[in-house]
Amino acid sequence: xxxxxxxxxxxxxxRARLIAANLILKSVHESDYSAACQVELTILKKQLQADYxxxxxxxxKNTIVTIDTDTLAVRTVKYAELDTIKTALNDTDKPFGxxxxxxxxxxxxxxxxxxxxxxxxxxxxESSPFTPDEKLIFQKTMLIVTDFETSRYDKMQEEIARQRAxxxxxxxxxxxxxxxxxxxxxxxxxxxxxxxxxxNPAGLKLLKxxxxxxxxxxPFSLWNLSPDDRQLIWKKIEEHGFVQxxxxxxxxxxxxxxxxxxSAQAVRDQAGNLVEIHGSLRNVxxxxxxxxxxxxxxxxxxxxxxxxxxxxxxxxQREKLASIGQLAAGIAxxxxxxxxxxxxxxxxxxxxxxxxxxxxxxxxxxxxxxxASIEKDLDLAYVFSEMDDLLLESSEGYSRIIEIVKxxxxxxxxxxxxxxxxxxxxxxxxxxxxxxxxELKYAAEVTLEFCGLPCIQAHGGLINQVLLNIVVNxxxxxxxxxxxxxxxxxxxxxxxENLAICIIEDDGIGISEDKLLTIFDPFYTTKKPGEGTGxxxxxxxxxIVNKHHGTLVAEHSAxxxxxxxxxxxxxxxxxxxxxxx
Amino acid sequence: xxSLHEVxxxxxxxxxxxxxxxxxxxxxxxxRGLVLVPVGNLDTQSAxxxxxxxxxxxxxxxxNIVFIVDLKKIKYISSTGFGSLTNILIQCKKKNLAFYLTxxxxxxxxxxxxxxxxxFFDYLDGYRLAE
Numbered sequence: 001x002x003x004x005x006x007x008x009x010x011x012x013x014x015r016a017r018l019i020a021a022n023l024i025l026k027s028v029h030e031s032d033y034s035a036a037c038q039v040e041l042t043i044l045k046k047q048l049q050a051d052y053x054x055x056x057x058x059x060x061k062n063t064i065v066t067i068d069t070d071t072l073a074v075r076t077v078k079y080a081e082l083d084t085i086k087t088a089l090n091d092t093d094k095p096f097g098x099x100x101x102x103x104x105x106x107x108x109x110x111x112x113x114x115x116x117x118x119x120x121x122x123x124x125x126e127s128s129p130f131t132p133d134e135k136l137i138f139q140k141t142m143l144i145v146t147d148f149e150t151s152r153y154d155k156m157q158e159e160i161a162r163q164r165a166x167x168x169x170x171x172x173x174x175x176x177x178x179x180x181x182x183x184x185x186x187x188x189x190x191x192x193x194x195x196x197x198x199x200n201p202a203g204l205k206l207l208k209x210x211x212x213x214x215x216x217x218x219p220f221s222l223w224n225l226s227p228d229d230r231q232l233i234w235k236k237i238e239e240h241g242f243v244q245x246x247x248x249x250x251x252x253x254x255x256x257x258x259x260x261x262x263s264a265q266a267v268r269d270q271a272g273n274l275v276e277i278h279g280s281l282r283n284v285x286x287x288x289x290x291x292x293x294x295x296x297x298x299x300x301x302x303x304x305x306x307x308x309x310x311x312x313x314x315x316x317q318r319e320k321l322a323s324i325g326q327l328a329a330g331i332a333x334x335x336x337x338x339x340x341x342x343x344x345x346x347x348x349x350x351x352x353x354x355x356x357x358x359x360x361x362x363x364x365x366x367x368x369x370x371x372a373s374i375e376k377d378l379d380l381a382y383v384f385s386e387m388d389d390l391l392l393e394s395s396e397g398y399s400r401i402i403e404i405v406k407x408x409x410x411x412x413x414x415x416x417x418x419x420x421x422x423x424x425x426x427x428x429x430x431x432x433x434x435x436x437x438x439e440l441k442y443a444a445e446v447t448l449e450f451c452g453l454p455c456i457q458a459h460g461g462l463i464n465q466v467l468l469n470i471v472v473n474x475x476x477x478x479x480x481x482x483x484x485x486x487x488x489x490x491x492x493x494x495x496x497e498n499l500a501i502c503i504i505e506d507d508g509i510g511i512s513e514d515k516l517l518t519i520f521d522p523f524y525t526t527k528k529p530g531e532g533t534g535x536x537x538x539x540x541x542x543x544i545v546n547k548h549h550g551t552l553v554a555e556h557s558a559x560x561x562x563x564x565x566x567x568x569x570x571x572x573x574x575x576x577x578x579x580x581x
Numbered sequence: 582x583x584s585l586h587e588v589x590x591x592x593x594x595x596x597x598x599x600x601x602x603x604x605x606x607x608x609x610x611x612x613r614g615l616v617l618v619p620v621g622n623l624d625t626q627s628a629x630x631x632x633x634x635x636x637x638x639x640x641x642x643x644x645n646i647v648f649i650v651d652l653k654k655i656k657y658i659s660s661t662g663f664g665s666l667t668n669i670l671i672q673c674k675k676k677n678l679a680f681y682l683t684x685x686x687x688x689x690x691x692x693x694x695x696x697x698x699x700x701f702f703d704y705l706d707g708y709r710l711a712e
Contacts (some may be wrong), residue, residue, distance in 0.1 A: 109628060225691075225692075226688060226694075228656075228657075228688075229657065232656075232657055244675070245625060246624070246659075247624070247625070247659035247660060247661070249692070249695060257695050259660065259695070261694065288660045288696060288697075289697065291660070292660075292663065292696065292697040293699075295664065295667045295701065296701070298667075298671055299667070299670070299671060299701060302671050302674045302675055303674060305670075305675075306674065306675075306677065413616065451664065555644060556643065556644075556645070558613070563645075572705070
């Protein structure tokens with residue numbers, strides 16, 4: 001090597017090129033970068049006859065390390081040492097301190113790539129400073145080496161970046177694989193033809209399948225209850241790129257069904273073609289079961305509440321009726337006693353008047369002139385003619401009082417001797433209409449729609465009383481609305497399960513919403529004082545609800561007026577039962 | 582509160598519930614009632630709006646009017662859809678209104694059975710639309 005140098009003209013440029021060539025040659029033969037650096041440092045120290053040399057560079061792991069010519073050992077550089085070198089770069093007149101020693105004449109150069117440090121090299125002498133030629137050789141050598149070193153630095157950085165990226169990719173893949181494999185939800189991937197490409201263990205568990213390949217390679221729709229639902233999911237994915245929380249029924253391998261919420265997303269290639277979908281299913285069967293139980297409970301609560309309201313209304317009504325029943329019983333009892341002797345006295349007075357009348361006729365036969373005079377003075381002809389009417393009217397009045405007392409007793413159930421008998425409701429309606437003919441003939445046209453009800457067990461007379469009451473009320477309501485014009489009453493019967501139903505509706509004035517619940521109260525009336533007792537519907541309610549365990553409700557009619565709905569239970573009959581109507 | 586006529590008109594004017602669901606309303610002569618016909622998908626997105634529209638009707642309905650939901654044009658129905666129908670049923674029961682389902686396909690009935698809603702409802706064989 002020395003012969004080779006000797007043949008050169010020894011110009012600084014030539015020497016620098018030669019040294020650089022030698023350095024690069026040595027370096028490229030070294031597979032170990034640190035060993036190559038040791039060679040570089042040693043050659044340069046020798047060529048420039050330095051006493052000491054320090055090299056700072058990045059090793060294969062990108063760590064900044066240092067070696068010096070004393071030990072040639074590689075170690076991690078300290079930050080303070082980097083500051084020392086930076087100072088030496090800026091101020092070459094200062095002595096260079098390294099590892100506790102100070103060198104009087106340092107020669108320092110740096111190789112940088114952007115902001116990244118590639119290399120620092122410091123050569124030091126103790127006895128004499130570096131000549132300008134030596135400095136020039138050093139700088140030119142380093143300049144020539146720079147390309148080589150930066151290229152190596154770039155490659156190293158690229159390699160490090162590649163390794164980092166690969167490592168990151170591996171970590172990501174591992175994470176995703178763990179996420180996919182260990183997810184508690186059913187996860188799958190399917191290709192554009194809906195063929196399953198991958199499924200996680202949770203998916204296999206949900207499908208109750210142990211072998212992954214029973215699913216992989218098959219259409220996903222095999223596990224859907226309805227292939228239409230799968231098509232709907234695909235349609236949504238194709239339109240929107242995803243589907244979220246779409247409820248599907250999955251049929252497992254053992255044919256059990258799971259309710260799942262499916263979310264899936266399209267994966268497209270660069271041309272925008274759908275190549276794959278990634279889906280996730282969550283089993284919500286238990287949640288839905290709980291929701292369903294909650295719905296069922298809500299329904300039960302509503303029904304119980306309705307029943308409670310109805311029972312409460314009935315209890316209130318019964319309480320009212322019981323109160324009025326006690327009052328009615330008392331009144332009936334108190335009236336009945338004086339009524340008994342009044343009726344008896346009335347009968348006797350009638351007989352006595354007949355006797356007195358006969359006596360007068362006898363007097364008239366014996367003393368006709370005298371009788372004529374008395375008759376004229378006292379206007380006996382008028383008295384006798386009016387007396388019959390007065391007695392008849394009184395008799396009618398007593399009969400009415402008896403009827404009222406009887407009704408009061410009936411209401412109070414004082415006399416409950418009447419037995420249930422087989423009763424034909426439709427015949428009962430016809431009979432009632434005959435009785436009410438006078439009330440109806442100038443008020444309404446009656447339409448009948450009978451379904452042919454079977455007979456029921458009932459107090460026929462009481463049911464007829466209810467029918468009469470309602471029909472007469474309808475006629476009165478029609479007159480209030482139509483005046484002299486004719487209205488309409490429609491009576492229909494229905495059989496629903498074990499109930500005989502009679503609906504009476506009219507096109508009269510109807511009942512306001514707030515009155516629908518109070519019309520069955522005792523003494524409720526819309527008529528003028530003296531025209532009605534207000535007991536009719538209350539008694540009717542008692543007859544239907546309490547005596548026959550049926551229902552009586554008032555509603556608005558589609559005809560514009562009121563609608564009364566009577567529901568009576570159809571009982572069991574025996575051959576001995578008497579049919580009444 | 583809106584009148585029955587106004588509520589019906591609002592549904593008729595704007596039948597769209599969501600992109601995938603429409604709601605049509607008719608009156609039936611036998612039984613006398615209102616027929617609601619949802620068309621398309623009754624799912625998480627549409628169920629709540631569908632429910633709210635039907636709930637608007639309940640306060641203005643007369644007790645004698647039967648409430649019918651015809652499911653014949655339903656393509657897809659989820660548990661949320663059945664939940665909304667159940668909620669409407671509950672509100673009807675509170676007001677003593679009769680509520681019926683009709684027109685459910687075999688698939689819808691099977692789904693309803695799997696989801697456990699079958700026993701909640703009363704079913705109507707058919708109805709005759711008013712002319």
